Amino acid sequence: MARRIGVFICHCGINIAGVIDVEKVAEEMRKYPGVAFATTYQYMCSDPGQNLIREKIEEENLDAVVVAACSPSMHEETFRSVCKDYFSIYRCEMANIREQSSWVHDPEEATEKAIKLLKATVEKVRENEDFNPIMVPVERKCLVIGGGIAGIQAALDIADAGYKVILVEKEPSIGGRMAQLSETFPTLDCSQCILTPKMVMVSRHPNIKLLSYSEVIEISGFVGNFNVKILKNPRYVDEDKCTVCGDCEKVCPVIVPNEFEMKRAPRKAIFIPFPQAVPSTYTLDREACLGLAPLTCAECRDACEADAINYDMQAKVIEEKVGAIIVATGYDLYDKNKLVEYGYGDDDDIITSLEFERMLSASGPTGGKIIKPSTGEEPKKVVFIQCAGSRDVQHMPYCSSICCMYTAKHALLYKHNVHDGEAYIFYIDIRATGKGYEEFIARVMEEERINYIRGKVAKIFREGDKIVVYGIDTLTGKRVEIKADLVVLAMAIVGKKGTKDIAKLLKVAVDDGIFLKEAHPKLKPVEALSRGIYFAGCAQSPKDIPAVVAQASASASKVLSIISKDKLEKDPLIAVVDEEHCSGCGVCISVCPYEAMQRQPNGKAKCIEALCEGCGTCAASCPSGNIEMRNYKDEQIEKMIEVII
Amino acid sequence: MIKIAMYWGAGCGGCDVSLLGLHEKILDLLNEAEIVFWPCAMDFKYEDLEKMEDKSIDVAFYNGGIRTEENEEIAKLLRKKAKILVAYGSCATEGCVIGLANLYDKKDIFETVYLKNETTKNDEKIVPKEETDDLKLPEFLPYLKTLEQVVEVDASIPGCPPPMPVLEDALNALLQGKTKFGKEVALCDECPRKDTKPDKIEISRFYRWHEKEDNGDCFLAQNMICMGPATRAGCGGECISANIPCTGCMGPVPKVRNQGTSMLSAIASLIGEEIDEETEKEIINSIEDFAGTFYKFSTAKLLPEGRLKDES
Numbered sequence: 001m002a003r004r005i006g007v008f009i010c011h012c013g014i015n016i017a018g019v020i021d022v023e024k025v026a027e028e029m030r031k032y033p034g035v036a037f038a039t040t041y042q043y044m045c046s047d048p049g050q051n052l053i054r055e056k057i058e059e060e061n062l063d064a065v066v067v068a069a070c071s072p073s074m075h076e077e078t079f080r081s082v083c084k085d086y087f088s089i090y091r092c093e094m095a096n097i098r099e100q101s102s103w104v105h106d107p108e109e110a111t112e113k114a115i116k117l118l119k120a121t122v123e124k125v126r127e128n129e130d131f132n133p134i135m136v137p138v139e140r141k142c143l144v145i146g147g148g149i150a151g152i153q154a155a156l157d158i159a160d161a162g163y164k165v166i167l168v169e170k171e172p173s174i175g176g177r178m179a180q181l182s183e184t185f186p187t188l189d190c191s192q193c194i195l196t197p198k199m200v201m202v203s204r205h206p207n208i209k210l211l212s213y214s215e216v217i218e219i220s221g222f223v224g225n226f227n228v229k230i231l232k233n234p235r236y237v238d239e240d241k242c243t244v245c246g247d248c249e250k251v252c253p254v255i256v257p258n259e260f261e262m263k264r265a266p267r268k269a270i271f272i273p274f275p276q277a278v279p280s281t282y283t284l285d286r287e288a289c290l291g292l293a294p295l296t297c298a299e300c301r302d303a304c305e306a307d308a309i310n311y312d313m314q315a316k317v318i319e320e321k322v323g324a325i326i327v328a329t330g331y332d333l334y335d336k337n338k339l340v341e342y343g344y345g346d347d348d349d350i351i352t353s354l355e356f357e358r359m360l361s362a363s364g365p366t367g368g369k370i371i372k373p374s375t376g377e378e379p380k381k382v383v384f385i386q387c388a389g390s391r392d393v394q395h396m397p398y399c400s401s402i403c404c405m406y407t408a409k410h411a412l413l414y415k416h417n418v419h420d421g422e423a424y425i426f427y428i429d430i431r432a433t434g435k436g437y438e439e440f441i442a443r444v445m446e447e448e449r450i451n452y453i454r455g456k457v458a459k460i461f462r463e464g465d466k467i468v469v470y471g472i473d474t475l476t477g478k479r480v481e482i483k484a485d486l487v488v489l490a491m492a493i494v495g496k497k498g499t500k501d502i503a504k505l506l507k508v509a510v511d512d513g514i515f516l517k518e519a520h521p522k523l524k525p526v527e528a529l530s531r532g533i534y535f536a537g538c539a540q541s542p543k544d545i546p547a548v549v550a551q552a553s554a555s556a557s558k559v560l561s562i563i564s565k566d567k568l569e570k571d572p573l574i575a576v577v578d579e580e581h582c583s584g585c586g587v588c589i590s591v592c593p594y595e596a597m598q599r600q601p602n603g604k605a606k607c608i609e610a611l612c613e614g615c616g617t618c619a620a621s622c623p624s625g626n627i628e629m630r631n632y633k634d635e636q637i638e639k640m641i642e643v644i645i
Numbered sequence: 646m647i648k649i650a651m652y653w654g655a656g657c658g659g660c661d662v663s664l665l666g667l668h669e670k671i672l673d674l675l676n677e678a679e680i681v682f683w684p685c686a687m688d689f690k691y692e693d694l695e696k697m698e699d700k701s702i703d704v705a706f707y708n709g710g711i712r713t714e715e716n717e718e719i720a721k722l723l724r725k726k727a728k729i730l731v732a733y734g735s736c737a738t739e740g741c742v743i744g745l746a747n748l749y750d751k752k753d754i755f756e757t758v759y760l761k762n763e764t765t766k767n768d769e770k771i772v773p774k775e776e777t778d779d780l781k782l783p784e785f786l787p788y789l790k791t792l793e794q795v796v797e798v799d800a801s802i803p804g805c806p807p808p809m810p811v812l813e814d815a816l817n818a819l820l821q822g823k824t825k826f827g828k829e830v831a832l833c834d835e836c837p838r839k840d841t842k843p844d845k846i847e848i849s850r851f852y853r854w855h856e857k858e859d860n861g862d863c864f865l866a867q868n869m870i871c872m873g874p875a876t877r878a879g880c881g882g883e884c885i886s887a888n889i890p891c892t893g894c895m896g897p898v899p900k901v902r903n904q905g906t907s908m909l910s911a912i913a914s915l916i917g918e919e920i921d922e923e924t925e926k927e928i929i930n931s932i933e934d935f936a937g938t939f940y941k942f943s944t945a946k947l948l949p950e951g952r953l954k955d956e957s
Contacts, residue, residue, distance in 0.1 A: 580829075581829050581830050581898070581900070582830065582834075583830045583831035583832065583833040583834035583873075583874065583878065583898075584833050584834060584839065584842070585831060585833040585842075585865075585873065585874030585911075586833075586842050586843075586844075586845075586846055586874075587846070587874055587911045587914065587915065589844065589845065590844075590845045590846040590847065590914075590915055591914040591915065599844070603834075603839060603842075617914065620910060620914070621910055621911045621913075621914035621915075622911070623831065623874040623875035623901070623904075623907045623908050623910075623911040624830065624831045624874070624875070624898045624900060624901060624907075625898070625900040625901040625907065626898075626900065
């Protein structure tokens with residue numbers, strides 16, 4: 001119990017002192033029981049400010065410190081590290097008189113509230129106990145979920161640093177969306193050409209274990225010690241034996257739409273998504289195959305000289321222990337069927353941006369030739385519509401971030417392909433914030449003579465062999481009607497189908513059910529709220545390739561900061577169950593979001609130290625009042641409330 | 646010989662019966678104790694009590710709530726005459742079911758009981774009076790009070806009425822002059838359905854008992870409200886053994902003051918995470934009677950000054 005508490009009130013320039021009468025607060029606090037010393041200072045977080053605290057702890061023989069300043073999320077660590085040399089860090093608390101008082105109240109009210117907040121904090125620190133950090137051992141391995149460019153980059157960074165990585169990819173090959181793209185803006189690099197070397201590096205890297213055609217089905221544990229179960233789907237082709245000769249594909253009698261080509265081209269039941277696939281092997285799609293019954297059809301197996309095809313292959317569950325997890329599950333386009341106003345789905349000549357990417361790709365279904373899908377002719381007039389589903393309260397309210405840039409690229413590549421073609425782009429605003437992006441847009445507008453029309457499209461419908469696009473040019477105020485051969489929709493980007501499921505497995509939050517939610521939008525942009533889980537790429541928000549790669553490397557460095565140590569320090573401010581008085585009702589076990597509350601053989605609940613994040617949900621829900629949060633004991637909180645009201 | 650007394654305040658009489666429910670054990674009790682006042686069972690008059698010396702009764706039990714002037718007078722008198730005054734049963738301790746009447750005022754209660762009740766036939770519209778020409782009856786107080794709201798109480802025996810094991814335990818302690826007794830855990834600890842508790846309880850809607858076939862598992866897991874987790878153990882789960890969820894008559898565990906709110910916050914936390922606001926409202930609205938479900942026994946104790954509306 002602290003008996004000589006020092007109170008340090010920060011002016012924060014005029015942020016606090018401009019509103020709150022700090023001298024009055026100090027004077028009031030000097031009179032408060034247990035307060036041995038109180039003073040104010042211009043900037044308590046500055047070096048002289050910190051030294052002032054040190055000096056006074058020694059001079060006044062203080063045994064606890066309360067700093068009245070900004071939010072503890074800003075400077076708690078600063079002040080605690082000052083106090084660490086003298087006593088336990090839990091004898092240092094902050095009263096937030098800036099965000100919670102000076103910024104939001106009139107001077108008189110703010111001063112009064114600051115005094116109350118300080119008194120409450122003094123009451124809290126008075127009863128705080130000293131605790132030592134909990135030490136948790138670390139499994140020095142990382143799981144990366146998703147093998148797009150984000151997952152690939154993160155896996156390579158960690159593996160290069162000398163640590164083991166398990167890279168799990170749901171599809172038969174890694175590569176993700178980037179593998180589907182033709183060229184990348186603004187430099188017009190061939191997307192596959194810059195991606196495939198990294199894919200090869202993944203396949204060859206001794207520290208990377210690649211599990212393609214696999215899914216994470218179960219995750220338990222906590223930072224440093226996650227237990228993961230991965231389901232490896234049977235591909236019915238032995239990855240090691242397959243020579244990718246293609247004989248099987250030739251004889252396969254089943255033709256289905258090719259997902260890699262956005263279902264705008266066929267594939268066989270036995271297939272390889274694209275020639276540079278990693279792992280380099282064929283995969284037999286069990287849904288499409290005539291039934292894996294040799295009696296019905298065994299054409300592929302008979303044709304395979306390498307004897308790689310095995311219809312009896314079974315799904316396998318692989319268990320792994322890892323210390324950290326990176327989620328890089330990527331994105332999908334917004335459900336096209338929901339964009340009824342743009343007539344998608346009814347018309348072959350209205351296509352999505354990714355379908356257009358495949359059309360532009362030299363390895364795509366048309367070999368890079370731009371066609372009007374309904375006739376196969378060269379389209380002479382193409383309309384590109386930006387924000388199809390984005391920035392639209394009817395659909396997705398946010399900006400999908402990359403559509404302005406890739407649409408400009410699309411128009412440019414179209415003009416390079418069809419010299420006498422006309423391209424129109426409907427836009428709301430042009431958002432070209434990346435390096436070299438504005439210049440790229442300017443080039444497209446001026447040199448390529450693309451018609452940019454500022455406005456939204458109201459309606460699209462077919463008239464004979466043309467598609468009529470109705471819109472308004474908001475700059476001239478005139479109605480626009482374009483009879484186009486092809487319409488390309490720059491579809492909104494949404495989190496990959498299944499993002500929610502993976503989030504549920506990991507117990508991480510999802511923003512509006514679409515993107516993974518980071519711990520702090522500014523200061524913790526790659527961290528999940530649960531420690532040891534990080535995000536990379538479009539699973540967290542729409543972003544372009546350089547941003548994805550940067551985020552992947554950021555996540556990798558965060559992971560390395562965990563798995564490069566033998567042991568982790570963990571905050572000891574956790575929940576403690578009074579086991580003697582626990583009835584085993586199971587409410588805390590049911591509500592704990594971290595699975596830290598577990599039932600013991602005697603039926604009573606126990607808090608697993610290493611798992612508990614100290615959120616307090618259990619303590620609030622315990623109907624017997626048997627769970628206590630360390631340093632947030634009921635008596636402390638009651639006393640705090642008492643002095644405030 | 647220890648001198649004991651028992652008084653019946655505003656209550657159903659079940660508490661008096663429960664003392665007799667000791668069966669032959671009451672003889673053991675009488676070996677050690679002498680009953681000096683028990684109007685329900687033996688012929689004592691208030692004046693007998695008044696004549697006793699102060700603090701001459703070792704243990705006085707008061708069952709029932711305080712609803713009339715008479716109840717209040719005897720409570721004060723017993724306090725004076727007894728060394729240890731015990732609130733016996735839920736009414737005296739927390740107000741119990743009759744305490745729910747504190748949600749209404751005296752006028753509402755009289756109208757309902759004597760005039761509006763569907764089963765009441767009262768063509769002359771006769772409502773009891775407190776005074777006639779030659780008689781004055783004790784006043785029906787504006788609201789029901791618990792014993793503690795009137796006099797200082799040394800110990801409480803929970804239950805409606807106190808179940809046998811609870812009573813035996815309490816009597817053993819009290820006859821030795823101890824005022825602390827009873828279990829400190831919640832009912833789940835001794836619930837006969839304890840082993841059927843799933844790892845995770847999730848509530849997607851609430852069922853009343855008659856709305857769902859009981860499969861023999863933990864009631865809460867079956868989405869039926871069982872007050873067990875917020876209720877003090879001791880009864881051995883009598884109701885649950887009879888396939889009825891706990892309604893909470895034993896009151897909260899000692900660490901908790903407000904049993905109803907405690908249970909509400911537990912239940913609210915159990916409603917599925919992914920349920921949208923609209924459905925959440927529907928789920929909550931499917932609880933028929935909040936006060937009668939969560940505050941069935943403790944309304945009088947918890948309402949400020951024991952009542953909802955002021956005496957005015």
